[in-house]
Amino acid sequence: MQIKWDRFLIFCLTLILSCSGLLLLGDKRNNKKKDKAREESLRRETSDRYLKKWLKQDVLYIISEEERDSFKRMSTDDERYQFIEQFWLRRDPSPDTLANEYREEHYRRIAFTNERFASGKPGWETDRGRIYIKFGAPDKIDSH
DSSP states (O other): OOOHHHHHHHHHHHHHHHHHHHHHHHHHHHHHHHHHHHHHHHHHHHHHHHHHHHIITTTTTHHHOHHHHHHHOOOOOOHHHHHHHHHHHHHHTTTTTTSOHEEEEEEEHHHHHHHSSSSOGGGGGGGHHHHHHHSSOSSOOOOO
């Protein structure tokens, strides 16, 4: 009789463990779906933030009105990313190279203005920052 109870207990424990494993597996599947939804939401939110920042900060002083209007009329993010790529390609002084010297110089100027001209607001938002971003470093500096 002892052997039958031992087998019965082993059978019950095996059954309980396998059922709990199935429950955990179901939870993992639900978690994967939730994780994918979270990732997609984050990707979309990050993409939206990047596109808005690109238009309102990164190229604010160098984009033409026609380009701005065209960008705003686009309906998908893929079109906007394609536009950004073409925007920089049109301004590339040497398209045969891998680097886009104009874009690199533009972002260097933004970084410089943020370091040197910040005064309660980022340097790119100041008048001095705007002038520096648009025209670059001065040819000469007068000191008085």
